[in-house]
Amino acid sequence: AAWLCYGASYKLSMLLLLLLTHPEVGQPLLKHIPRGARSACSQALTNILQSICSRPSDLDRWRTLLRFAPDVLAQPNRAGRRHNLANVVKRRVEALGRPTEPPVKTVAAGTGHGAPGKRSDVLLAAVTSKLEDGNISAAVRILCDQSRPATPNLENFSILAGKHPIDPHPDSLAGLPSPNTTIPYQVEESDVAAAIRSFPSGSAGGPDGLRPQHLLELANHRETSSALLKEMTGFINILL
DSSP states (O other): OHHHHSSTTHHHHHHHHHHOOOOOOOSOBOSSOOGGGHHHHHHHHHHHHHHHHHOTTOHHHHHHHHTHHHHHSBOOOOTTOOOOHHHHHHHHHHTTTSOOOOOOOOOOTTOSSSSOOOHHHHHHHHHHHHHHHTOHHHHHHHHHHOOOOOOOSHHHHHHHHHHSOOOSOGGGGGGSOOGGGSOOOOOOHHHHHHHHHTSOTTOOOOTTOOOHHHHHHHHTOTTTHHHHHHHHHHHHHHHO
16 A cells, blocks of 8 residues: 555545455456456456546546456356356446445355365365466476465464564654655556566455456457556556
8 A cells, every 4th residue: 555655646545545445355256267258358447447547536436446356257156057157257347337236255165164175185276276377387386395285373373473574663654755756657558568477377366356367368368458558557657
């Protein structure tokens, strides 16, 4: 949040931080956007970003952006039926902005809070997840190491706290120069494209669930990538 506040649009940034909250993601999201739906998703995201750039003070437009991934890319419940994922996603894109019922909370397989499964099952799930992300090196590393996720306990918490200590001088940000006397850094489309492609495969998303892989797939869509990249660049420059 600090870098968002520190820019030319200081008052706007503070307003957004005070009034906006990330949506609650009630169910797992698709790791990849179906090819048949990428054009629709790209155009929808382009329109959302364009609307924000044209009127940054409209909070409803920011809320639409934060709801994009949960509303469009949530994994559909099978309920014994086969789904054409591309059609499902495209229908959701068409319904963006309309009132909808809150999503049903579900728990992805292997992520429940029950008793841990067999070591082989946990290992298989971890490797499969990395392969689905396209992160082959991570899958090989897990197979060779065969370690399990750390158990959540006080000992491991202390180890993490030692690696990530609390800032001993939290007031140091108070000495930053006034935003009114600085020229905000502005990026070019080439900078944004390079940044999107710099994320390792399988990189996690933010609180709204949108992953770098989603952006990469949309940025690589030949018919719509140019317009999307232009609006993404304008949007980022507003934040800066």
